[in-house]
Amino acid sequence: MxxxxxxxxxxxxxxxxxxxxxxxxxxxxxxxxxxxxxxxxxxxxxxxxxxxxxxxxxxxxxxxxxxxxxxxxxxxxxxxxxxxxxxxxxxxxxxxxxxxxxxxxxxxxxxxxxxxxxxxxxxxxxxxxxxxxxxxxxxxxxxxxxxxxxxxxxxxxxxxxxxxxxxxxxxxYRKRGGGDPRSPETDPDSCILCGMCARVCPTAAVTVSDIVETEKEDCTACTACVKNCPTGARHWEHEGILKVAAWLHENYSAxxxxxxxx
Ligand SMILES: Cc1cc2nc3c(=O)[nH]c(=O)nc-3n(C[C@H](O)[C@H](O)[C@H](O)COP(=O)(O)O)c2cc1C
Structure with missing residues (x-):
């Protein structure tokens, strides 16, 4: 072939x-x-x-x-x-x-x-x-x-x-992950409203006007907006996500x- x-x-x-x-x-x-x-x-x-x-x-x-x-x-x-x-x-x-x-x-x-x-x-x-x-x-x-x-x-x-x-x-298969609707937050002081978070969101959950808004129900937690934010304004504050990140770091760093x- x-x-x-x-x-x-x-x-x-x-x-x-x-x-x-x-x-x-x-x-x-x-x-x-x-x-x-x-x-x-x-x-x-x-x-x-x-x-x-x-x-x-x-x-x-x-x-x-x-x-x-x-x-x-x-x-x-x-x-x-x-x-x-x-x-x-x-x-x-x-x-x-x-x-x-x-x-x-x-x-x-x-x-x-x-x-x-x-x-x-x-x-x-x-x-x-x-x-x-x-x-x-x-x-x-x-x-x-x-x-x-x-x-x-x-x-x-x-x-x-x-x-x-x-x-x-x-x-x-394993049960899918889920939990309460959540999405990253945007720090208004460092956000320059460039729209990158909206452009990289796979589900169009983010809209940018004079503020950044996120439809939590549509957010898949993929974190593309956080990783692509040019000023670091986009970040996670959700306690569950921060706990998972700490758990992964502690147990799955090898x-x-x-x-x-x-
Ligand atoms: C909601 C969510 C769940 C994840 N679950 C797992 C997992 O079960 N096991 C794992 O090793 N990585 C998990 N990851 C990490 C992704 O698989 C990993 O970062 C991957 O490289 C992302 O692919 P992409 O860069 O193509 O989007 C998860 C990431 C997210 C956002």
Missing amino acids: EPTRIKLVYYSPTGTSKKTVEAIAKGIGVDYDHVDLTRPDAATMKHSMSSTDLAVIAAPVYSGRIPLTAVNRIKNLKADGTPAVLVAVYGNRAFEDALIELKDITSELGFKAVAGAAFIGEHSFDASGTPIATGRPDKMDLEKAKEFGVQVKAKLAGLVEIPELEVPGNRP RREPEIFL
């Missing part, structure tokens, strides 16, 4: 899943198109892929699952026996049922999983007082991602039919390494 084109599909609010799949695509060494599912308009975009494409599909792990926003947007893809490389990117704690969930969702849509991987990205709740996998994927991760791409290419070259791929995880399933 020789794919003619890669479709790089990702939901990536803080950019780590995107960086990871770009490195994988470089390793595969075939030209690629981006299918970015991160922005609000992706909620209604449809994409069809053929059997000569190779899809590389990535999403972050939220509470050991694929975030619901990503699931709904991935469901707008249509495949025709399209081989797929499935990637879960997690913040150095655990990926639990995310990869098996991604495999189940994509196989329903007509993809055939040819390889899977779990890579590590800087945790969304990483902050200066509570570092968790800061700066990842780093150089070493990206080299491993590229090498994984090389291995995928070699596996595909030797295949006529794609056998069933085994990935870790349990069914039924470096984990990417895992691949071929």
Whole structure:
């Protein structure tokens, strides 16, 4: 099997899943198109892929699952026996049922999983007082991602039919995370009303006029607004999130390494 084109599909609010799949695509060494599912308009975009494409599909792990926003947007893809490389990117704690969930969702849509991987990205709740996998994927991760791409290419070259791929995880999946509606706060003294928080929000939960307002019910806690705020005005004050960040820092700071399933 020789794919003619890669479709790089990702939901990536803080950019780590995107960086990871770009490195994988470089390793595969075939030209690629981006299918970015991160922005609000992706909620209604449809994409069809053929059997000569190779899809590389990535999403972050939220509470050991694929975030619901990503699931709904991935469901707008249509495949025709399209081989797929499935990637879960997690913040150095655990990926639990995310990869098996991604495999189940994509196989329903007509993809055939040819390889899977779990890579590590800087945790969304990483902050200066509570570092968790800061700066990842780093150089070493990206080299491993590229090498994984090389291995995928070699596996595909030797295949006529794609056998069933085994990935870790349990069914039924873990219960999704939840809790009370919450969103980051904005410090009015340092906010310059540039609108970056609104532009990077995957669910259009933020509006900026002469103040910044956030629809808490629509906030997925992805933290893209915090990480992209040019003045540091956007930040978390929610006690539950701050507690989780401290817990993750204390218990999940030891470096984990990417895992691949071929
Ligand atoms: C609501 C939420 C839940 C998360 N749950 C997990 C988790 O269960 N395990 C983990 O290791 N990381 C978890 N993370 C961290 C993200 O998986 C990680 O930061 C990932 O790199 C983000 O991907 P992105 O940069 O492509 O958005 C969570 C992040 C958020 C915002």
